[in-house]
Each structure stands twice: as C-alpha cells, then as structure tokens.
Amino acid sequence: xxxxxxxxxxxxxxxxxxxxxxxxxxxxxxxxxxxxxxxxxxxxxxxxxxxxxxxxxxxxxxxxxxxxxxxxxxxxxxxxxxxxxxxxxxxxxxxxxxxxxxxxxxxxxxxxxxxxxxxxxxxxxxxxxxxxxxxxxxxxxxxxxxxx
Numbered sequence: 001x002x003x004x005x006x007x008x009x010x011x012x013x014x015x016x017x018x019x020x021x022x023x024x025x026x027x028x029x030x031x032x033x034x035x036x037x038x039x040x041x042x043x044x045x046x047x048x049x050x051x052x053x054x055x056x057x058x059x060x061x062x063x064x065x066x067x068x069x070x071x072x073x074x075x076x077x078x079x080x081x082x083x084x085x086x087x088x089x090x091x092x093x094x095x096x097x098x099x100x101x102x103x104x105x106x107x108x109x110x111x112x113x114x115x116x117x118x119x120x121x122x123x124x125x126x127x128x129x130x131x132x133x134x135x136x137x138x139x140x141x142x143x144x145x146x147x148x
Contacts, residue, residue: 010082013140022080022108031100041067064098076106077136085138092134102126116140
C-alpha cells in the first residue's frame, strides 16, 4: 500500500472579495514577546530590552521594535490568506508604541484585487491608539484561479 500526502487545504484567490473583513486578532504584548523578538531580529537597541535605559531615554518602558511589528503585520494577513499566498509587500507606518502589559488588536479589510494580487489594509491598535497602519499585499499562484 502506498501512502500519499494530503493536499493542502486553504483559501484561494477566487474565495476572496474586495470589502472582505479579516477576523480580528488580539496579540498580548508581554515583556517576553517584546524582548525576545527584538533579540531574534538582532535589534540590540537598549530601549527594546532594558526598562531602566528605556526610561532614561524618555519612554515609559521597553517597546516593540519595527521588525517585530512588520512581521506581525505580515503574519496576520498570511494566517487569513492561507498556505497558497505569499507576501509580496508590507508597507506600514508606526504610531503609538507597543508596551508590555497591553494588547494589540489587528484588523484588516481587502481593498483591492488584481491578477492574483490581494491588497489588505491593516491596522494594529493598542490602548494608546494605532500602533501600526498600512497595507500587506499577497500573491496567489496561477493555479489558484487568476493568480500570478
């Protein structure tokens, strides 16, 4: 008997429509998340891991670095988009800092679709306001409908 691998299941380009709202995702902003992801992205700036030095520099505590915010933005969209989608572009702008003890809630909406490309407008908000806003564009392969 021969075993075969199961086919990947997931949404395709033809399953999406402009105006579709992505499910909200709440991300607890733990000190461990902020420090570990700064170190993992090789961002050794003290404001991302040393509370005392962060305060000396005018911050109330350590805060999330942009590489982590960028990664969370892409992950938010790819978790929704499924295994056939690949990230083509992440374009975000930072606002309020992400401090430990808060929660960032990610929201998004499909704003355009063209020839296999899907652009999603995203926002990540915490108790201070919008931490990030921008767009993430994903591409679907040609075999998944009108992909690229």
